Amino acid sequence: MSSRSRLMTLIVAGAAVVVAAALALTLTLNRPKDAPRPDPVAATVPVELKAEGLPKNFSIGVVLTLGQSGEPGSEFNRAAQGAIVAAQRFAQGGAAVALSAQNDGGTEDGARAAVRALAEQGASGVVVATTGPQARAAAKTAEELGLPVILPYAQPSDPVQTTWTTVPSGVSAEAALQTALNGKNRVLLVVDGGEIPPSVGIAQTLSLDGFEQVTDLAQEAAIQTGDQLRPPAEGAPAGAESTRVAEPADAVVVSAATPQRLARLVQALQSRDVSVPVVIPVGATAPAFASTLSELDGAASGQLVSVAPAGGDAAALQQDAQGRGMSAFLSAVRLASGDPEVKNLTDDAPFSADAWAADSGSHDAVVALVRAAALAGSGDPSKVGVALRTMSFGPGEGLAGPGLDFSRSGALTAETVPVYASSQDLGLRPPDEDAPRLVWVPAPAPATP
Structure with missing residues (x-):
């Protein structure tokens, strides 16, 4: 089977799964039907992403905190594999995006060294996929070196014009x-x-x-x-009740x-x-x-x-632009997971091992940097940063999560809402018996009178 045939088969199969999961989740949550709304985004969002004008040999650095024993900052290592999904989608569209990962060792000094190494390797921008003091140290070093930097899991300290976070504000x-x-x-x-x-x-x-x-x-x-x-306190009279x-x-x-x-x-x-x-x-x-x-x-x-x-896997069941954007992302996750040649960020294991956790935050950070470089027509970090400061994105530009506006350091445009845990398997990711079943679902919108 050709690559194109395999892609179409997976997309069709994924669409069927999404429909079945949508029915199941709708029954489970008793979600009221929303009135149709005008939507400028196409009825489908393609899995492949194009980036005309992207310079050759374009690369993005990713800072990780590696560890298997609960080291602070390591909790997002698997989520950060969404960056791989973004690179694969651009590759399908004919734009080569190289990703280079560096381990900060869980320390501020390690974070500074990691960013310097990425700068020396010619990275046009950096995604800091960790948290805590080392994330802030990495962002600060990137600022000093003139590298545009996006933090999908942490808040920077005193961000400048080339630093953005996509996490909710306090x-x-x-x-x-x-x-x-x-x-x-x-x-x-x-x-x-x-x-x-x-x-x-x-x-x-x-x-x-x-x-x-x-x-x-x-x-x-x-x-x-x-x-x-x-229970009765120690020394209480015999027969005392709880x-x-x-x-x-x-x-x-x-x-x-x-x-x-x-x-x-x-x-x-x-x-x-x-x-x-x-x-x-x-x-x-x-x-x-x-x-x-x-x-x-x-x-x-x-x-x-x-x-x-409001986002996450459950968003793929929405009949709107964000739902289609997330659905396309999850189709790309399934496609990458099915290719044994696609490795993780550190190139030491197949992507499929982390497919259950790869998230939209890291994916969308890569999409934003690629779009900025394509607009600038250059991989020069300073030009990429200037271009990104003028841009905003949504599902039409390839985002899987909520919209982002990079005219401000806190780029997230969506409000934070309460979300509820569910063990329901939505069937939107590759089957994995070892993966935990936990999806966070926003409360159903109140019914309109």
């Missing part, structure tokens, strides 16, 4: 958190080294530092939510230093049958949270709530 994330907790008056915070949401009214805090084991913390949390009885707290918490906010530790807290709460909503402001949408929760036999249930821009 204000937007806080507003979504407030929406998720609307009507909750007795919020319990469970924390393991994570940040405390500044604007949330916390009635009580339980920190893992105050308990010998995470199971002990979870038991106390279950008592505070009224899901477990408090008691229930008078004013139980009506929601639990969970915060941890890493997604892996976050998953451990969530699974412990689930094991104690905590029944109130468990709200996770930061870290739950990282692939490392999903994989760790699965390894611990935790459940991806609608009880789990996070905040994120």
Whole structure:
């Protein structure tokens, strides 16, 4: 079978899967039907992407934090494989995009060295696919070297004209958190080294530092939510009964230093049958949270709530431009996964091993840099940065996620909303028995009168 025939077969098969998944998710979420809206984007978005004017030998650098033991910053290594999908889509359209990855070692010095190495290799721009201090150090070094830099998973410190982030602003994330907790008056915070949401009214805090084991913390949390009885105190009279707290918490906010530790807290709460909503402001949408929760036999249930821009795999089921953009991206994921010659960013494993986690954030960062270089007609980093500052993108330009406006450092245009965990297999990615089943779905839009 020719490459073109194989591509068409996969696209047709993918379209059938999307239709079946759309019906299943619609029934599950009881989503009301939306009225048709005018849409300037074509009825289909092609898998292949073209970039006329892109200079030859164009390359983009990617900074990663490698590690398998929960190192801070490594939680997005698999998500960052979306960059591979973008490069493959441009290759199908006749535009060669080389990707070069550097490991920052999880340190600020390592991040600076990684960016310098990419500059020496001739990168026209950098995608910093990590978080924390090393992400900020990498961005700062790129600024100093005149390299345009996009951070799909972190906020830079004091960004200049050549630095952008595509994560939600703090204000937007806080507003979504407030929406998720609307009507909750007795919020319990469970924390393991994570940040405390500044604007949330916390009635009580339980920190893992105050308990010998995470199971002990979870038991106390279950008592505070009224899901477990408090046993009689030591030395209580014989026959004393267990008691229930008078004013139980009506929601639990969970915060941890890493997604892996976050998953451990969530699974412990689930094991104690905590029944109130468990709200996770930061870290739950990282692939490392999903994989760790699965390894611990935790459940991806609608009880789990996070905040994120409306998007993700579930967006492919929408009958609008963003839905078509995400559908095209997921078709490209399936296509790349089916080709054993397509490797991951570090070129040491097939892309298919990470296909379940490759996300739109890294993909769209590469799309933006390629579009800017094509507009500039040059791979000169300074020209690419100047061009990108004048541009905005949506599904029509090949984005899979929400729209981006690079006239401002915070390029994301979509608002953050509460999203709910589901274990439903949408059937939109290549089958993988080892992949965790966790998809974040926005709440259905309210029905119009």
